[in-house]
Amino acid sequence: MRFRVLRTALRFAAMKPRKHIPGPFWRGVRLRRALAAPGPDEPVRQVLLPATWDDRAAAALASLVPGHRPVVLESAASAWIDPVAARGGPELPAGLHALLRARRGAPGASLWQGRPAAVPRFVLNLPAFLDPEAGFDVAGFADAADIATRALAAYDPTAATLGVGFADLAGLLAALGVAYDSDAARAVAVALAALLRGTTEAASAALAARDGARAQAPAAPSAPRATVVPGLAEAAAAAQHRAAAQPRRRHAALTLLAPPDATEALLGAETGGVAPSFGPLDDSGHLTRAARAWLAARGMTAEAALAATLAGASPFPRADTAAHVAMHDALAPFFDAMPPRPVALPLPAPASGGRRDLPARHAGLAQRASVGGHRIYLRTGEYADGTLGELAIGLPKESAAFRGLMDAFALAVSLGLQHGVRLEEFVDAFTLTRFGPAGAVEGDPHVARATSLLDYAFRSLAAHYLGRTDLAEAAPDDDALPEPSLPLDLPRGEARQRRLRVVK
Numbered sequence: 001m002r003f004r005v006l007r008t009a010l011r012f013a014a015m016k017p018r019k020h021i022p023g024p025f026w027r028g029v030r031l032r033r034a035l036a037a038p039g040p041d042e043p044v045r046q047v048l049l050p051a052t053w054d055d056r057a058a059a060a061l062a063s064l065v066p067g068h069r070p071v072v073l074e075s076a077a078s079a080w081i082d083p084v085a086a087r088g089g090p091e092l093p094a095g096l097h098a099l100l101r102a103r104r105g106a107p108g109a110s111l112w113q114g115r116p117a118a119v120p121r122f123v124l125n126l127p128a129f130l131d132p133e134a135g136f137d138v139a140g141f142a143d144a145a146d147i148a149t150r151a152l153a154a155y156d157p158t159a160a161t162l163g164v165g166f167a168d169l170a171g172l173l174a175a176l177g178v179a180y181d182s183d184a185a186r187a188v189a190v191a192l193a194a195l196l197r198g199t200t201e202a203a204s205a206a207l208a209a210r211d212g213a214r215a216q217a218p219a220a221p222s223a224p225r226a227t228v229v230p231g232l233a234e235a236a237a238a239a240q241h242r243a244a245a246q247p248r249r250r251h252a253a254l255t256l257l258a259p260p261d262a263t264e265a266l267l268g269a270e271t272g273g274v275a276p277s278f279g280p281l282d283d284s285g286h287l288t289r290a291a292r293a294w295l296a297a298r299g300m301t302a303e304a305a306l307a308a309t310l311a312g313a314s315p316f317p318r319a320d321t322a323a324h325v326a327m328h329d330a331l332a333p334f335f336d337a338m339p340p341r342p343v344a345l346p347l348p349a350p351a352s353g354g355r356r357d358l359p360a361r362h363a364g365l366a367q368r369a370s371v372g373g374h375r376i377y378l379r380t381g382e383y384a385d386g387t388l389g390e391l392a393i394g395l396p397k398e399s400a401a402f403r404g405l406m407d408a409f410a411l412a413v414s415l416g417l418q419h420g421v422r423l424e425e426f427v428d429a430f431t432l433t434r435f436g437p438a439g440a441v442e443g444d445p446h447v448a449r450a451t452s453l454l455d456y457a458f459r460s461l462a463a464h465y466l467g468r469t470d471l472a473e474a475a476p477d478d479d480a481l482p483e484p485s486l487p488l489d490l491p492r493g494e495a496r497q498r499r500l501r502v503v504k
Helices: 003-013 055-064 073-088 091-102 110-115 138-155 169-174 183-211 232-242 262-267 289-297 304-310 321-334 400-418 423-430 453-466 494-497
Strands: 031-036 045-050 105-107 123-124 161-167 252-256 368-372 374-382 386-396 439-442
Touching: 003 045, 003 110, 031 055, 045 055, 045 073, 055 073, 055 110, 055 262, 073 091, 073 110, 073 138, 091 105, 091 138, 105 110, 105 138, 110 262, 123 138, 123 262, 138 161, 138 183, 138 232, 161 183, 169 183, 169 289, 183 232, 183 252, 183 321, 289 304, 368 453, 374 453, 386 400, 386 453, 400 423
Parallel strands: 123 161, 161 252
Antiparallel strands: 031 045, 105 123, 368 374, 368 439, 374 386
16 A cells, blocks of 8 residues: 555656746746646646647647657757757758747648658748737748748658648738738738748748758749738838849758648647648637637627627628638648648539539528537528528537548538439438437537437538428437447446447
8 A cells, every 4th residue: 555655756756847848938937736637538747838828739748749648839849950950050040939839830740749850841920910909920930930940950861752731821811800811811821922932032042052952943923912901012022132142052942831730839839831720719619719810800799799799690701612712822832731621522413403502602600509519510501592501510529430421421421412412311311310419419508319419410501401300219227338349347327427438
């Protein structure tokens, strides 16, 4: 007994981080300790990070730093910054620590974890460069792009390809009060991309003059002549001019938009790359930072937004796949690599007629509920006559594979609706489908129980769009958990009460 008590005490003593004395780059930053885990099945570890950073950032830091011991943000950053500074110059540490401290930029997971990457990447968090009083820090963004290029080059001097990109364009546009699906938004995005490319190419040219050139820069498209951000178009044009004057490069490619990893969460980015924000609520049902910024830019309070919503008007701009495609196409010429174009392959038109596309701006339903304790979000798109034309199903707490399958299923249903399949046929096909999670439904007054997430989704859609609340429901015991497969000799009622499950 004494040995077990001593062992437990030693384990917790080992987990407790020693008192941290901030270095010169982090003095004056108030810190807090948090318990975080990279995932639901991962062990919890203690992290020390700025007090204003949320728990999502703590979990991201726990994911980025290998191991299970306590982790300190400053120490973890120094682990990759110090080697970079040794090869790239003594001025880099101050700039890299400052970018991270302000949540303006950080490298991808490979640098944090000290492992090689096919393309080392660095992410700049766009909303962090916007000050409510001073506006967007154009010069600071250009400096950050230059620092990121030199840091990646120092991290891997042999790399012919670097990946400097940005994240949360949607959050920046919302804070500027510019609708994502607008010419003004695309002009801002293109100017940012042109400034990023011109700055990274100029930095690579400087490295080529010192270490030798390995590539010739291709001609770049022109930046827009004006944007709603003061000085941005002029800075982009100047950066492109500097890059064109030095065409020889150290690197064959420099700009990259990649799928987000834990770095974006650490910086507080809500959307990856140039993706739009498809809804104003986060996974917990609260307004996103972008939604709050949009209201602030428009001079609206949350109460006014709620009143507008109850009156049938949405105070938030809507962005759909068509808007995402337009943004992707506008920026593609400025990036050396981007995610696949966000467009579904067209299906052959049915004999009854062609596809009926949704208008770029449309109304819809946003419904949050839980089925057997598992959260589910339904978002829909409607035609002008109020009929259903698009479905999205969000499952924030499920596995990535399950979420991907549900996304694909919702896309297939949306395509079916747009090609003339009646909602009634989907309702008849998918109600009473049975698989876990299942059980009592909370948050949706139209549905009391569901035998699966699909059963709930189509019961809710039937109630909202068909006025049908007469669908047959499963008996309370029909969707109960099956008997445990382990040799546990428990009565059926007791097993159900304890909610036993097999842990893989």
